[in-house]
Amino acid sequence: MMTLAGVDLYIWTKDYENIPKKEGKFTMKLMSNRGTKLYPPPAPEMDMIDWFRCRYVSEELINDADVDQLCQALTSAGWVWNKAQKLYQIDGVNAFSEPY
Amino acid sequence: MAHKVCLIRGDGTGPELVAAVEKIISTAQVDIEWIEVEAGLKCVEAGKPIVPEETIAKIKEIGIGLKGPMTTPIGKGSVSPNVTLRKKLDLYACVRPVRSLPGVETPFKDLDMVLFRENTEDLYAQIEYMVTPTVAQSIKLISEFGTERIARAAFEYARKHGRKKVTAVHKANIMKIADGLFLRTCQKVAQDYPDIEFGDNIVDNQCMQLVTRWKSYDVLVLPNLYGDIVSDLAAGMMGGLGVAPGANYGAKCAVFEAVHGSAPKYAGLNKVNPVALLFSATLMLDHLGENQARKDIEGATEAVMGRGIKTYDIGGSTSTTDFADAVCAELKG
Numbered sequence: 001m002m003t004l005a006g007v008d009l010y011i012w013t014k015d016y017e018n019i020p021k022k023e024g025k026f027t028m029k030l031m032s033n034r035g036t037k038l039y040p041p042p043a044p045e046m047d048m049i050d051w052f053r054c055r056y057v058s059e060e061l062i063n064d065a066d067v068d069q070l071c072q073a074l075t076s077a078g079w080v081w082n083k084a085q086k087l088y089q090i091d092g093v094n095a096f097s098e099p100y
Numbered sequence: 101m102a103h104k105v106c107l108i109r110g111d112g113t114g115p116e117l118v119a120a121v122e123k124i125i126s127t128a129q130v131d132i133e134w135i136e137v138e139a140g141l142k143c144v145e146a147g148k149p150i151v152p153e154e155t156i157a158k159i160k161e162i163g164i165g166l167k168g169p170m171t172t173p174i175g176k177g178s179v180s181p182n183v184t185l186r187k188k189l190d191l192y193a194c195v196r197p198v199r200s201l202p203g204v205e206t207p208f209k210d211l212d213m214v215l216f217r218e219n220t221e222d223l224y225a226q227i228e229y230m231v232t233p234t235v236a237q238s239i240k241l242i243s244e245f246g247t248e249r250i251a252r253a254a255f256e257y258a259r260k261h262g263r264k265k266v267t268a269v270h271k272a273n274i275m276k277i278a279d280g281l282f283l284r285t286c287q288k289v290a291q292d293y294p295d296i297e298f299g300d301n302i303v304d305n306q307c308m309q310l311v312t313r314w315k316s317y318d319v320l321v322l323p324n325l326y327g328d329i330v331s332d333l334a335a336g337m338m339g340g341l342g343v344a345p346g347a348n349y350g351a352k353c354a355v356f357e358a359v360h361g362s363a364p365k366y367a368g369l370n371k372v373n374p375v376a377l378l379f380s381a382t383l384m385l386d387h388l389g390e391n392q393a394r395k396d397i398e399g400a401t402e403a404v405m406g407r408g409i410k411t412y413d414i415g416g417s418t419s420t421t422d423f424a425d426a427v428c429a430e431l432k433g
């Protein structure tokens with residue numbers, strides 16, 4: 001069975017340190033740049049591009065409308081997200097990769 | 101003053117290969133202070149990350165490392181220690197020299213190429229999802245930034261080492277967006293190097309040309325996945341992974357490693373070829389400015405191989421330690 005576990009939002013910015021870590025039901029679990037984890041620390045010293053994968057998850061049960069609300073909240077706050085990928089678990093196992 | 105170098109002994113056959121290389125470098129009278137750092141299976145067994153943060157920090161501090169082969173544990177959640185090092189140290193350029201060696205029989209005579217593989221992005225960004233229960237998607241991430249720095253590294257190397265031509269390898273006829281960006285960026289960088297000939301080739305055609313017209317190629321620059329595949333093809337052309345060296349360079353650090361695995365089934369058998377790690381170490385000596393030592397060790401090794409003293413993988417029966425002793429004797433002689 002496939003259940004919604006969160007969302008990866010890809011945000012186009014240089015101001016990555018200020019991307020919200022909490023929004024509504026969601027908490028940022030990690031942020032990566034070109035597949036390398038930056039948040040939570042420690043982050044490697046590396047050059048970055050201006051496109052950040054931000055993984056939001058929730059302790060609460062979430063649905064598609066919650067993801068819509070998260071996206072709307074970030075847009076309203078001026079953040080440009082240009083790709084979103086819902087995260088699923090299949091039979092309770094994460095069906096998405098983790099960054100290095 | 102001694103050069104400081106971080107040393108990862110590795111898993112499986114790694115420690116015996118590292119011991120052979122240490123002995124040869126010592127015989128060549130290069131003064132190196134080896135600073136041992138932990139990584140690999142022992143760390144996992146002790147409940148630590150496969151590459152602990154202390155190891156990353158130490159290599160960053162010292163700026164250079166030599167690494168024996170390590171094992172990626174099989175199973176869910178396991179990560180490759182090699183990819184972890186490349187990502188966390190931002191070692192963006194994997195450099196693989198490919199050349200003919202005496203005593204190594206292959207159909208490919210007079211090989212002399214250098215491959216530059218982008219090391220940090222492409223499908224190796226490892227961004228993957230199950231998007232339905234029966235559909236998976238991996239993201240191929242190519243950036244202008246990532247491509248420009250590997251292309252520039254390839255051209256700078258060509259200029260420094262008197263190479264004549266750089267060829268960008270891609271599949272832009274099909275992946276017009278991602279590989280198209282890679283190709284366009286390489287073309288743009290090439291304009292800054294009018295003294296170096298530039299060409300490009302589609303990856304499947306490049307594989308065919310490598311085994312039919314290898315003398316037409318000099319320096320190749322490739323995105324991560326094609327680089328992974330083509331560099332092993334090229335290693336096979338020079339005689340196999342047992343003789344294929346590798347180096348990983350970043351802006352601030354460099355880590356030198358044999359490109360083969362840890363071969364755990366041969367651990368302790370004193371059998372595995374140390375040449376790949378030894379020639380990775382001579383690339384390290386070059387990086388340290390010990391050019392004469394590099395020439396001495398490579399010359400001694402080739403002389404030994406030319407006399408038919410070689411390990412099982414290239415048709416000999418010499419043990420790891422006997423091979424190392426023969427190189428040491430040649431250096432002293």
